[in-house]
Structures are given as structure tokens and as C-alpha cells.
Amino acid sequence: MRPETLAIRTQTERTGEKEHSTPLFLTSSFVYDSAEDMAAAFADDSLDVNIYSRFSNPSVDEFVKKVCLMEAAEDGIATATGMAAVFSSFMTFLSAGDHIVSASAVFGSTHAILTKYLPKWGIEFSYFDMNKPETIEGLIKKNTKLLYVETPSNPGLDIIDLKRVADICKKHNILFIVDNCFATPAVQQPIKYGADLVLHSATKFMDGQGRVLGGVVVGKKELIKQMYLFIRNTGPSMSPFNAWVLSKSLETLYVRMDKHASNALHIAKKLEGHPALSWVKYPLLESHPQYNIAKSQMSNGGGILTFELKAVLDGGRKFLNNLTWLSMTNNLGDSRTIASHPASTTHSKLTEEERQAVGITPGLIRLSVGLEHPDDIIEEILGALK
Ligand SMILES: Cc1ncc(COP(=O)(O)O)c(C=O)c1O
Numbered sequence: 001m002r003p004e005t006l007a008i009r010t011q012t013e014r015t016g017e018k019e020h021s022t023p024l025f026l027t028s029s030f031v032y033d034s035a036e037d038m039a040a041a042f043a044d045d046s047l048d049v050n051i052y053s054r055f056s057n058p059s060v061d062e063f064v065k066k067v068c069l070m071e072a073a074e075d076g077i078a079t080a081t082g083m084a085a086v087f088s089s090f091m092t093f094l095s096a097g098d099h100i101v102s103a104s105a106v107f108g109s110t111h112a113i114l115t116k117y118l119p120k121w122g123i124e125f126s127y128f129d130m131n132k133p134e135t136i137e138g139l140i141k142k143n144t145k146l147l148y149v150e151t152p153s154n155p156g157l158d159i160i161d162l163k164r165v166a167d168i169c170k171k172h173n174i175l176f177i178v179d180n181c182f183a184t185p186a187v188q189q190p191i192k193y194g195a196d197l198v199l200h201s202a203t204k205f206m207d208g209q210g211r212v213l214g215g216v217v218v219g220k221k222e223l224i225k226q227m228y229l230f231i232r233n234t235g236p237s238m239s240p241f242n243a244w245v246l247s248k249s250l251e252t253l254y255v256r257m258d259k260h261a262s263n264a265l266h267i268a269k270k271l272e273g274h275p276a277l278s279w280v281k282y283p284l285l286e287s288h289p290q291y292n293i294a295k296s297q298m299s300n301g302g303g304i305l306t307f308e309l310k311a312v313l314d315g316g317r318k319f320l321n322n323l324t325w326l327s328m329t330n331n332l333g334d335s336r337t338i339a340s341h342p343a344s345t346t347h348s349k350l351t352e353e354e355r356q357a358v359g360i361t362p363g364l365i366r367l368s369v370g371l372e373h374p375d376d377i378i379e380e381i382l383g384a385l386k
Contacts, residue, residue, distance in 0.1 A: 003070045004254045008251045012062045022059075022248070024241065024244040025057055026059075027057070030050040053239075054232060055237075057243070059243045060237070060238050060240055062247050063078055063214075063243040067216050067218055070186070070189075070253075071190075071191055072189050073220075074219065074220055074224070075221040075225075076218035076219070077216070077218075077228050078243060079214070079215035079231065079236045079238055080213065080215065080237060080238055080242075081214065082201020083201075085200065085201070085216060085217045086109075086110050087113055088234075089197060090118065090123075090146070094118070094123050095123075097143060098123050098124075098143050098144075098146075099123070099124045099144045100118065100126075101139050101140060101146070102148040102149070103128060103129075103130045103148065103150065104127035104357055104358050106154075107201075108348075108349055130156070130159070131289065131290075133161065133165065140174065144172065145174055146174060146176075148177050149165060149177075150182065151178065151182075151190075152182045152304070154304075154332075155304070155342045155347070155364065155366040156358050157282070157288070157306055159290035162178065162190050162193035163193040163194060166194025166195060169194070176195050177195065177197045177198075180198045180200055182302055183302050184205045184253060185198075185253075186299075187261070187302055188298045191219065196219050196220055197218070198217070198219060199215065199217040202214035202215055202216050204331070205257065205260070205303065205332075207246055207333070208333060209334060209335050210329075210333075210335075212242040212246065214246050215238070256371065257302070260369055261300035261301050263370070263372075263377065264302065265285075267367070267374060267377055268280050268285050268301075268305045270382075274307075276311070278308040278363070279307065279308055280307040282306075283301040284301030303368060304366065304367065305366075307365055307367070308361055312361070312362045316365060317341075320339060320384075326338070326377070327339070330345045330346050331368075333368060335370050335371045335372075336370045336371075336372070337368065337369055337370035339366070339367055340365070340368075343364060
């Protein structure tokens with residue numbers, strides 16, 4: 001079966017109740033038939049039995065299994081949030097004395113982990129510019145263990161050639177981790193290009209309706225085994241309820257991403273050249289600096305576009321305040337279109353210099369294009385720009 005079908009047809013084994021829609025296993029722990037079975041479950045980590053929902057849960061497993069099938073991954077593990085997925089990946093594979101190379105254009109909280117927390121524990125980092133992949137190799141040292149990118153990045157929409165980076169990582173024997181949150185597996189599968197692990201904030205397009213938080217990491221079986229032990233012991237596990245919501249959402253991910261992307265491309269094209277804007281950025285606009293890479297590794301441009309208002313900070317505020325129904329919130333990947341101002345919200349903890357370095361200018365507006373009629377969205381934006 002194709003991934004589109006597997007995302008719909010993968011389900012926990014039907015119970016004796018003969019339910020059609022997937023059941024929710026809202027339970028913290030599981031029972032045993034005998035004291036011997038209970039002892040065996042604890043004695044052997046490799047036994048496929050449920051013990052406690054911090055370790056495993058059928059609703060969570062169903063969600064993870066679907067993401068593995070969609071990402072062409074061997075195995076996976078779910079976390080409470082996207083940041084728990086990022087942090088658990090770093091903590092599982094990095095030790096004091098290690099070094100990580102990361103794109104500088106990463107989500108604000110990932111930037112905080114890299115710059116504020118990892119150094120505190122003796123782990124060094126180096127940043128590279130997504131627009132200069134030729135500088136990556138020069139940053140790799142003897143103690144480099146991991147390379148990390150987001151593509152497209154949040155909010156700059158920088159795109160990197162996944163195969164090129166994967167080849168560098170293979171050559172130097174370092175782990176390659178990709179945050180695939182903006183694209184989703186419906187649009188891009190980094191494992192096919194050589195990534196070792198792919199992670200997501202499932203809070204975004206995977207949920208798609210702004211209801212629950214979640215994260216997931218998928219990839220090579222032996223790496224996921226190590227992450228499982230870290231997560232089982234330290235506790236950033238996904239709640240079964242959130243997994244149930246997310247698993248149902250994955251059934252519609254492909255159709256939703258197609259519509260998010262066709263709406264976003266339509267709006268990007270209409271906005272390009274508007275006199276109030278300095279530029280419009282969207283992966284599948286020919287003016288995007290990495291348009292050719294986007295075309296070769298993404299099946300569509302995704303649901304996020306950005307533009308810069310000529311009138312910068314005050315203009316940004318005025319634009320947001322002029323919106324009538326479009327949501328002003330910092331989430332993304334919702335069925336409802338969202339406008340946000342990264343410089344004063346998600347990326348406000350970066351210094352002005354750090355923001356400039358990753359293209360987060362004061363006038364930058366990030367639009368998470370929803371599933372409404374594209375003409376309604378464009379009319380709302382044009383009205384606010386006027
Ligand atoms: C690219 C990216 N990665 C990770 C995260 C963190 O996810 P969460 O908010 O689910 O912790 C976000 C959140 O916006 C994100 O945009």
C-alpha cells in the first residue's frame with residue numbers, strides 16, 4: 001500500500017468490541033496474567049509487552065507506526081512536545097566534550113538549547129549559514145557527533161540540499177538529524193536522502209487543528225532503541241490522548257498538505273510585487289534562492305510563506321491590528337490561517353544581531369496558510385496591507 005493509504009489504514013488491532021474507528025487506550029499502566037509474566041516484562045527490555053504508558057502505549061504506538069511508514073523509517077518514538085523530541089535527541093547522543101554542528105536558522109527554543117544549555121553541560125556548538133552549505137565541512141572537528149538542520153527553516157524558509165548534507169555526515173561518520181516539521185512526511189522524506197533521524201513538532205501540521213502538543217522522532221532502529229531508553233527513564237513521553245488525536249489527524253495529512261500548499265502558492269503569487277512589501281518568500285516561488293533544491297526534494301511548497309513589510313516594526317503591528325478574522329497567534333500548521341511576527345514573539349529571545357543573521361527582520365510576517373478559500377485569505381491580507 002502507498003503511504004497515503006497506510007496513514008489511513010494503519011490501526012491498533014481491533015478489540016472484541018469490533019469498533020471501526022481506532023480506540024483510545026487511556027491507561028497509565030497494564031496488567032499481567034501472572035507474577036511470572038510481570039517479572040519477565042521487567043527483566044527483558046526487548047519483550048514486546050506494555051508495562052506503563054511512560055514506556056509504551058498502544059495509542060502512542062499506533063501514531064508512531066504511521067509516522068514511520070510515512071517517513072520510510074525503521075522505528076520511532078513519540079514525545080510530549082516537539083521540543084522534547086529535539087532535546088531528547090541531543091541528550092541521547094551527546095556527552096560532555098562533544099560538539100554539534102547546526103544550521104543557525106533553527107526554531108527559537110532549539111537555538112536556546114544549543115546556545116544556553118548545551119555549553120553549560122560541556123557540549124560545544126558551531127553554527128553554519130543555510131545559504132552557505134560549502135562552509136559545513138570546515139566546522140567539523142574530531143569531537144563532532146551530530147549535525148542538525150531544519151528545512152525549510154522556521155521562519156526564514158531557508159532550504160538545504162539534504163543529500164549533500166547527508167553525504168558530508170556519512171563521510172565524517174556523524175549523525176544527521178532533520179527537523180521536518182515545516183514540510184511533513186507528506187511533502188518531504190529526509191530519510192530517503194540519507195538522514196539518520198527525522199523529528200517533528202507534531203503540534204503543527206500533523207495535528208493540523210491547533211489542539212494538542214506532541215513530538216516524534218523516527219529513523220534507524222538502533223538509534224531509536226537508545227532514545228527509547230532515555231525517554232523511558234527521563235519521562236518526556238507522549239500522552240495516549242494526544243497520540244489518539246494525532247493518529248486520527250494523520251489520516252488527512254496528505255489531503256490537507258495539498259490544500260495548504262495550493263493556497264499558499266496562490267497567495268504568494270498574488271502578493272509578490274505588492275508595493276507595500278519588500279519581498280515575498282515561498283519555497284516554490286521562482287524567486288526563492290533555493291527554488292531548484294525545493295523542487296527536487298519537496299513534492300509541494302508546504303503551507304508557510306513569509307513577507308517583509310516595507311514599513312518594518314510599526315508597519316508589522318499596524319498590519320496585524322488591521323486583520324479582521326485572520327488569527328494572530330504564534331502556532332502554525334492549523335486549518336485556520338495564522339499571521340505572526342517572529343521578531344517580537346517566537347524569536348524575541350534572540351539578539352537583534354542573531355535575528356539579522358537568520359533573516360528575521362523587524363518587518364517580517366510569517367503566514368501559516370490555512371484551509372479557508374484562498375480568495376478570502378488574500379482579500380483579508382490585501383485589506384490589512386491597504
Ligand atoms: C520547526 C520547529 N521545531 C520544533 C518546534 C517545537 O515544537 P513544540 O512547540 O511542539 O514543542 C517548533 C514549534 O514551533 C517548530 O516550529
